[in-house]
Amino acid sequence: MTPEEFRRAGHELIDFIADHLDTSAGADGAPNERSVSRRPVQPTVAPGDVRAALPEHPPTERETFDAVMADVERVIVPGITNWQHPGWFAYFPANVSYPSILGELLSAGLGVQGMSWVTSPACTEVETLMLDWMQELLGLPESFRSTSDTGGGVIQGSASEATLVAILSARHRATNGAVNAGGDTTGLVAYATSQSHSSIEKGLRIAGIGTDRMRTVPHDEQFAMRPDALREMIAADLAAGLVPFFVNANHGSTSSMAFDPSAEIGTICREHGIWFHVDGAMAGIAALVPEYRWVNSGIELADSYCTNPHKWMGVNFDCTTYWTGDRASLLGALSILPDYLRSAAAESGAVIDYRDWQIPLGRRFRALKLWFTIRMDGVDAFRERIRRDVQLTQSLATAARADHRFEVVAPHPLNLLCLAARAGNETTDALIERANASGTALFTRTVLDGRSVLRISIGSHTTRSEHVDAAWELLQRSV
Ligand code: PLP
Numbered sequence: 061m062t063p064e065e066f067r068r069a070g071h072e073l074i075d076f077i078a079d080h081l082d083t084s085a086g087a088d089g090a091p092n093e094r095s096v097s098r099r100p101v102q103p104t105v106a107p108g109d110v111r112a113a114l115p116e117h118p119p120t121e122r123e124t125f126d127a128v129m130a131d132v133e134r135v136i137v138p139g140i141t142n143w144q145h146p147g148w149f150a151y152f153p154a155n156v157s158y159p160s161i162l163g164e165l166l167s168a169g170l171g172v173q174g175m176s177w178v179t180s181p182a183c184t185e186v187e188t189l190m191l192d193w194m195q196e197l198l199g200l201p202e203s204f205r206s207t208s209d210t211g212g213g214v215i216q217g218s219a220s221e222a223t224l225v226a227i228l229s230a231r232h233r234a235t236n237g238a239v240n241a242g243g244d245t246t247g248l249v250a251y252a253t254s255q256s257h258s259s260i261e262k263g264l265r266i267a268g269i270g271t272d273r274m275r276t277v278p279h280d281e282q283f284a285m286r287p288d289a290l291r292e293m294i295a296a297d298l299a300a301g302l303v304p305f306f307v308n309a310n311h312g313s314t315s316s317m318a319f320d321p322s323a324e325i326g327t328i329c330r331e332h333g334i335w336f337h338v339d340g341a342m343a344g345i346a347a348l349v350p351e352y353r354w355v356n357s358g359i360e361l362a363d364s365y366c367t368n369p370h371k372w373m374g375v376n377f378d379c380t381t382y383w384t385g386d387r388a389s390l391l392g393a394l395s396i397l398p399d400y401l402r403s404a405a406a407e408s409g410a411v412i413d414y415r416d417w418q419i420p421l422g423r424r425f426r427a428l429k430l431w432f433t434i435r436m437d438g439v440d441a442f443r444e445r446i447r448r449d450v451q452l453t454q455s456l457a458t459a460a461r462a463d464h465r466f467e468v469v470a471p472h473p474l475n476l477l478c479l480a481a482r483a484g485n486e487t488t489d490a491l492i493e494r495a496n497a498s499g500t501a502l503f504t505r506t507v508l509d510g511r512s513v514l515r516i517s518i519g520s521h522t523t524r525s526e527h528v529d530a531a532w533e534l535l536q537r538s539v
Pocket of ligand 1: 152217218219220221257259310312313314339340341342368380
């Protein structure tokens with residue numbers, strides 16, 4: 061591809077993306093023909109359809125951009141699940157924004173590898189600044205700032221990677237670093253509730269702890285961890301000669317948006333020197349809004365914390381912000397310095413080499429999309445959107461309470477509403493299937509204490525009140 065061909069294709073691709081994301085009504089009262097809102101939320105393809113629509117073997121001749129785009133329109137777009145659709149109520153929001161897309165594009169165009177400061181100083185320094193900006197915007201503890209003696213922040217690819225990094229740091233601290241040499245994790249025990257994300261269990265497996273040594277701490281009727289039960293379980297494990305080393309608290313659990321009481325949990329962890337990780341992957345972003353700062357209650361006792369700008373904030377996946385107050389354990393767990401990575405800058409101690417803060421060596425310039433988004437969309441826009449989503453959720457909860465066929469089955473302080481059909485699990489399951497088959501909205505099923513539950517997650521940037529009203533009418537028709 062020549063620079064001129066790239067220029068032309070780039071303009072066309074941006075037009076294509078702008079049309080795809082534009083859900084506003086045109087002169088004829090309808091969104092443009094390529095708008096995501098004119099498509100079903102979930103594609104109607106069967107397994108294997110997408111592959112079967114494309115050539116089995118790679119082309120032997122060079123193809124044009126137009127030919128590739130024809131296949132994008134013919135095969136790719138009809139084969140995607142539309143996370144940016146206004147009827148998106150499934151899983152969690154995974155928003156994009158125009159500034160963030162531009163930041164991604166610039167990152168791709170600059171093509172730098174920011175594994176060390178010396179391999180691209182701006183990549184490292186903008187990232188450090190973005191983590192400090194986010195610490196300030198979210199009102200997180202000063203000990204997480206890059207300027208603190210003991211802490212700092214980094215962009216991880218996902219909350220799952222952040223959790224793994226936290227577990228590895230905890231494992232290093234609990235074994236005084238001996239795990240690096242012997243790999244021995246014997247006796248280490250971790251704690252979380254059944255509401256915790258599956259990435260906790262996955263991280264423990266990867267770290268060689270194993271699920272037999274993951275304790276499921278009982279939760280209360282709000283699906284929040286019971287600190288008294290945690291305390292008892294820790295005491296029992298200590299009495300058995302085991303080593304409690306890691307506790308995860310949810311600040312907004314995936315299934316039910318539960319908030320574990322971190323002030324009490326953190327106090328218990330401090331008493332025993334246990335690493336305390338807080339997972340605010342989805343809900344932590346709400347702290348951008350001053351009146352929702354409570355989502356971070358107790359976080360000052362945490363050793364590590366993560367939240368995902370790639371969920372509710374409009375920064376394209378992947379962008380998890382991760383902070384720790386114990387940088388030494390993180391570096392102890394992950395820092396290895398082969399000769400080919402040595403640099404005078406690193407040895408001077410004046411710079412950060414982010415390769416030591418993550419699992420892979422290589423890393424993209426992900427901070428650009430956060431920087432572009434914060435500067436060009438602006439924090440007030442995020443705050444407005446978060447307030448709007450919470451208000452839409454509260455209105456929907458009021459409507460659901462007024463319909464005797466539905467029951468609200470979990471607290472809904474933010475943008476997730478959990479409903480069940482009073483007629484029982486089969487009715488709830490059939491309702492979800494029927495509503496999802498409509499193509500106009502998509503919901504996710506979960507199970508809370510044995511009960512089938514319909515999750516309604518409101519947070520797509522294209523969702524407005526009329527879409528929530530339409531979704532509620534759909535559910536009322538489908539029950
Ligand atoms: N933690 C919580 C509370 C989540 O809701 C999710 C995603 O749903 C995750 C972790 C995992 O996020 P990621 O895809 O960034 O690994």
